[in-house]
Each structure stands twice: as C-alpha cells, then as structure tokens.
Amino acid sequence: MGEELTDSSVDETGQSFDDNLIHDVSFEEVEHPISDGNNTGAKPRRLFDIPRSTPTEEGLARVVTVTNQKGGVGKTTSVINIATHLAMRGARILVVDCDAQGNCASGLGVDKSKTTITTRDVILTPAISIQARHATAVEGLHLIVGDHNLVGVEEALAAQLGRERRLVEALAPLRPHYDLILIDTAPSMSIVSVNALTASDGILIPVQTEYLALEGVALLMGTIQEVRRLLNSSLGVDAVMMTMHAPTLLNTQVAGHLREIFGNLVLEPPIRRNIRLAESPSQGVPIQFHAPQSHGGQDYSLLASELEALWFPGGLRT
Ligand SMILES: Nc1ncnc2c1ncn2[C@@H]1O[C@H](COP(=O)(O)OP(=O)(O)OP(=O)(O)O)[C@@H](O)[C@H]1O
Ligand SMILES: [Mg+2]
Known part of the structure; x- marks a missing residue:
C-alpha cells in the first residue's frame, strides 16, 4: 500500500498527537450512482475524518485491533490468517480474542474446553496475562482465548475505576516479547472492545465490499x-x-468508493469470496495449512505481505 506510518509530535502530557495526521475526506457525487434497483445506501453523504496511526515504540510489539461494528465481515478470518502468515515469516505473534464467540481458538487449532485462563480473566485480573497464553497449531503464534464468559465482563467492571485500561495493563508485560499483538473484536462496542481500542496503536478494518x-x-x-x-x-x-x-458490479463499485475515500490506506488485493476460507476453521487450521493455493490462501498471503511491509518497515527480527 505504500503509505509509511509517520512520526507524530509529543504533547505536554507525553502522548503522541498530531493534528496534521488527520485527513479531511469529502465525497463527491458521481455521474452514475450505485443502484440495485432500489437505493443501496452504499455511498455515504457525510464527511468523516480518518485519524492516521503512528509508529510502534522501539522494542515493543505493535498492538493492532481488527474491528468493524458490522458483523460477519471477516474479522476473525483475517486475524487468523494474517497472524499465521506473519508467524510463518518469523514474527512473534500474540492473538487476543476479545469476542465471546471465541472463534479464534478453533481456527488456530486450540481446544477451548481445555483452557483455564481466558480473556475475561485477563481483563478482570490484568496481572494474570502472562499465564493466559496458549500455543497454537502455528509455531510462534500464541493465543489468549475468548469465550462466552466475556459477556458478563461489562457488569463485573461496572464499579471499577479505570475499567477501559485493563487490557493496556495486561499487555504491558507481554509487549517486549512479541512483534505483533493482534486483537479480534466482537461486532459491538462493548467495554471489552473499548479496552482493545484503548490498548492499540493501530486499527485494521475489514470491510465487505457489499x-x-x-x-x-x-x-x-x-x-x-x-x-x-x-x-x-x-x-x-x-x-x-x-x-x-x-466480481459483481456492486462489489466493484463499493471497492472503488473505498479506494477513493481511504486512498493508500486500502490494502490490495481484495480477499475474494472463497469456500476454502469458510471451511478452514472446521479443520482447526488456517488457510495456509488447509489450502494455501486457493484464491483465499493466495489473497491473504499477498495482503499479509503488504501488512508486513507496513508494520515492520525495518524487516522482521530473525
Ligand atoms: N473470503 C471469504 N470467503 C468465504 N467465506 C468467508 C470469507 N471470509 C470469511 N468467511 C466466512 O464468513 C463467516 C464470517 O466470517 P468471520 O467469522 O471471519 O467474520 P467476523 O467479522 O469475525 O464475524 P463476527 O462479527 O460475528 O465476529 C465465517 O463463516 C467465515 O468462515
Ligand atoms: Mg469474529
């Protein structure tokens, strides 16, 4: 994608903040707006700002949340396959599953029923994070398992001070030991998702071209x-x-609009709809093990290479 993460200034509170990194984006009317016979609603009318991320602090894992409040857009599939590709390239990766559906476990060959410490425990007791990691089917890739107990976290934290910063605290001792911490989120903005965003340097947004x-x-x-x-x-x-x-007209037009709005923040290629990606979790392995030559396998491999260049501009440590 080519866009380098740019430096930011440090304000009096010691935090990185640079207004120059915020790009205004405007939408222009096109001659032939998308139409599926009704109104697809695919073209937004209002403006929004796109805050740009800043580089990772030297010697610490980059923390990236994969998020979109829309459900079923491929967040979990992307976490599993991007993490796997980068681990196979030699990066030390930790996936933190912040979704009560807990689908990262099956996708990475981890038996959820055998795990004792989960993301819920980590958020409630951050000091436990080092013991919460599980090995996966992929060498160099560890997982903190999410499960249905995450649903009650909101209530359990209700009276706690600093409840949005639990994951910041939990990841602090882990960050020097990984290159990347990738967080999968639920399709809702719960206290758990807010913890993920508060702990992150950057956001990766999967968008279905629909x-x-x-x-x-x-x-x-x-x-x-x-x-x-x-x-x-x-x-x-x-x-x-x-x-x-x-390759439908609607998908192609939505992809065009995304490229217009987000410019070089958009990764190529688009991940094609591919049955091999949907069946991989049932095999308990990522696409790179199940069907690396499938369209899904090839697309994720190319896309993860783009992310490798973005996240590790100096190359991976060997
Ligand atoms: N490129 C693809 N082609 C075909 N099927 C896919 C593709 N990507 C994901 N899927 C399938 O679509 C479904 C939704 O994907 P996934 O679980 O990754 O989405 P999600 O955004 O994590 O969903 P949720 O919001 O519920 O967490 C899954 O069954 C997955 O296997
Ligand atoms: Mg998911």
Missing part, C-alpha cells in the same frame, strides 16, 4: 474519534482491507 458497507465504516470512524478524545489519543487507522469480494 450493501451498506460504507455506513458501517462511518460509524466506526465516529467511535475511533471518541476513543481518541477520551482514552487513547494516538489511536489511528493502519489499514482498510476488502473482504468477501466477488
């Missing part, structure tokens, strides 16, 4: 601005990736 995709992205930009204002002023967008892409 009906109403851009409205979901506009909603997410509003959330990011709120988190920046209140909790984590250096949070920014690392990249946008297109998922479940098919």
